[in-house]
Amino acid sequence: MQPETNRQTHPLSYKHKIAIGISLLLLCSSTLLLGQTKFTVSGTIKQKSSGETLIGVAVGVLEKPTVGVTTNEYGFYSLSLPQGNYTLRFSYIGYEQQSIPVALNANVTVNVNLADGVSLQEVVVSSKKEDENLTSSAMGTEILNMKTAAKIPVVFGEKDLVKTIQLMPGVKSNGEGSNGFSVRGGATDQNLILLDEAPVYNASHLLGMFSTFNSDAIKDATIIKGNSPAQFGGRLSSVLDVKMKEGNNKNYQVSGGIGLISSRLTIEGPIQKEKSSFIISGRRTYADLFARLSSDLKDVKLYFYDLNAKANLAINDKNKLYFSGYFGKDVLGVSKTFGSDWGNSTATLRWNSVLSSKLFSNTSIIYSNYDFNVGFKSEGGEINFNSHIKDLNLKQDFTFYPNADNTIRFGFNVIHHTITPTKAEGSDIVNTKKSRIGLENAVYTNNSWKVSEKINLDYGLRFSFYNVMGGDTYHIYEQNQLPQSVELKKGKVGKTYFNLEPRLSANYRVTSTASVKMGYARNTQNLHLMSNSTGGSPTDQWIGNSYNIKPEIADQVSLGLSKNFNDNALELNTEVYYKSMQHQIDYRDGADINTVPDVESELLFGKGRAYGVEILLKKKTGTLTGWIGYTLSKTERQIEGINNGQWYNAKQDRTHDLSIVGVYTLSPRWTLSGTFIYTTGNAVTFPTGKYLLNNMLVYQYGNRNADRMPATHRFDIGVTYEKPSKGKFQSSWSFGLYNAYGRKNPYAITFKENKINPEKIDAVQTSLFQWVPSVTYNFKF
């Protein structure tokens, strides 16, 4: 009898704790306690032509100009007001504003379809509302609409979300030909990349030249540079939240594009008319098919493909199911001697439920898998290396709208990770590494509080805990010596790390055109990417917390100033930040992470700091739109055992970073676009001296990362021509020239003995792309 009772009381007390936490949060919002008869108007807002739900639509009340909410990521809004007659105003940039009178004598549902097409030529840079940047307390946040990305020229003409994100201040590309990026001095693995809530562990294709996101299947993307609300967590530097389209629920539609090295095709349509829909989108590159025509490269395989699919099903007015999936693979091979493939697959099942007019619930079950294989074959035998990371993820999120001034989110998240480090397989292999299990859990609550007409406050708390689970032997190292080992039985919890992550951001509107913001956030990270290469490589492997590896922690404070000019046509946002990081990881000198029996024996731990200023000036309307982004920053690490324990530059440290993006609408048919970027080179270690050892030349090195690669700068241009549509059939041509003035940007520098005079050492720079033209034909019917 006793255990039975225990089992019942335990979860109750757990629930109690959450309930207490939520009540506390509710108490903070004082307006809640005012007694007055109130009713709630709620509903879903969709795009008129396709039925896609719209995220972030501003819902205002004409009679109460200070009151307003925005729709959540499922297009849902809820607003509680005293009994009365009101006019609701729905506005979203790029869409026709709509006003609807509402007699609020009971709880009512108002669903709205907003018509787009007011300003098709307009490039929506980031805003939802014209002065969103002034009223929102969100800091370091940029929202990218795919309309924007479509016009920006990129290498090979393949429009790319991640490449466009890299043009924002504070977000730096890891280098040409790389899709990895660094946010505010963080490492590549410190970005949480979500595709319909599923984490994507390697967001690049083709050795980093393309992102895994097929722009045809993407609705929008938001990047949050460290000050994310409490529902996000698990990475130190940023959240890149990518949402897939839901598909047209009114008409069947086919769209696609044919480019020089890849083609795309998307089919979407209704399942139940105006209620549910599907979308399937696929992509494949074929550069290698051309390459194989040349006899030199006929043995080479190099391509990727990916497939996005999504369907939604309305069960009734209050419940909706979504299923989304992604599958992508890269293949690289050379005849029969070498073969490699890697890819992500994700699947998300979501259930949206309007529990009451004030309470919205979303439950997600998410599967995510990344695996990497490489095999070498010779007469002597075969050897294969592979690594995986597999997640099962349960998320429960509630949005509660207690009144017009507060929006409360609360929920929990449990992720079951199975992590297999790079492990060799083949004849006679003795080095057997085992998969490790980790449980990543979090409970959170967050409130967006409209304190007054001028002040917005966003505050929350995330409690995260990570369980190191059994099934493997964990070694504990001290100074790289092995003092003890722990053999953990399967299903047993070895070690648990707890972290409390407070988040706070506030916005104060100083004048009608200016506001100041401040924010503080703590983020923690339980999974870490072990990478030896500078640019990010598919061989990089993930590892969870262990007895040696503790959760990484970052504390960031930031201060911002926003000012709008010319009736919100020009927007200036500046932010300064300081970030301090604990438990940062690096390798000891000479570490070989792929063959060493336990990679943990090769690790060193220390701290990091990053600080900088970001300036973003956007022009949002008119025939010329675009932005100028500039970042001045510094990022350093201090790790015992590296650089004699002195602070040194992180490799992603770059002093200056400038990007200028312009889109000029010549006529309704012709659009011109241009991008200019300038960045300081990465921090690297060049040799300072040389000596002979056993008659072989050896280089001498000074301090770590004390040198700089030469600066990178480049100008890209693009032209888009939209053909007059014939009935339903629309088409366009896009031409691009990447690196228009042919700058030889540094990709790598190697040191070699001069062929004529071996006593002289040459620094030889390799460049990748000079004058890369592209042409793409896009169609839709």
Place this chain on the structure above:
Amino acid sequence: MKTIISLVLLALVCTACEKTVTLDYKVNQSKVIIDGNITNATGPYFVKITKSLKLIETGTYPTIDNAVVSIRDDAGNRETLTPRGNGIYQTASLKGVPGRTYTLTVQAENQTYVAQSTMPQQVSFESIKVEEVVFTGETEYNLIPVYNDPMGKGNNYRFVVSVNDKLINQHFIQNDEVKNGVVNTLRLEINDDEVKLKKGDAVNITMQCIDANAALFYKTLMLIGDSGPGGGITPTNPPSNISNGSLGVFSAHTIDTKGVKL
């Protein structure tokens, strides 16, 4: 791996190019370089003491000819080496015996440097296996040193390769961390940017059984050499087994040389 990836990248991006650039180098601190070897072959054995040059300097490396150099082993033998000029010091009677630990002491420029190395038991170098692979229309040669790794773990091998009597300035280290106690089938990962093997080449490979510290030193050099996409590590001075900030390595190892004509 590196060469394959860069080759594919180059194939894909026809505009890729290389050029020699001028860089600003940080100040270099000239260091004492100690290069000492004891083998199981009959002596004499040599220790060479030089100093490093700035990267941009040309000309010969400065040598230290007035050092006091001695080596002792754990069997009670001790010897002071005779200076031969040009930074070279030579033993007279010392014997290289597998299993013995050798301690090198160098007094130079008012500093004392000490290093220790243990000569592993010899693993016999059976032969060189040559594989021909036709890759992108060209024949490539894979060199596989054939030896039978003993059951005990912790064996490290270094290979010194010369082609037509020309020493290849690349480092090749193998160990039994992945495969243990079997006949080796792994090829030497020769960077073919610099060395193109062709039919008729005379290849000589010396196999050294080296201790863990010397292996770490050479492995670090090997990993630094494999820089670029898909491989490579942040370059650093390899961890030396010599004390007091000297660069270089002192290695007691066995040697065995085999030759093959392609």
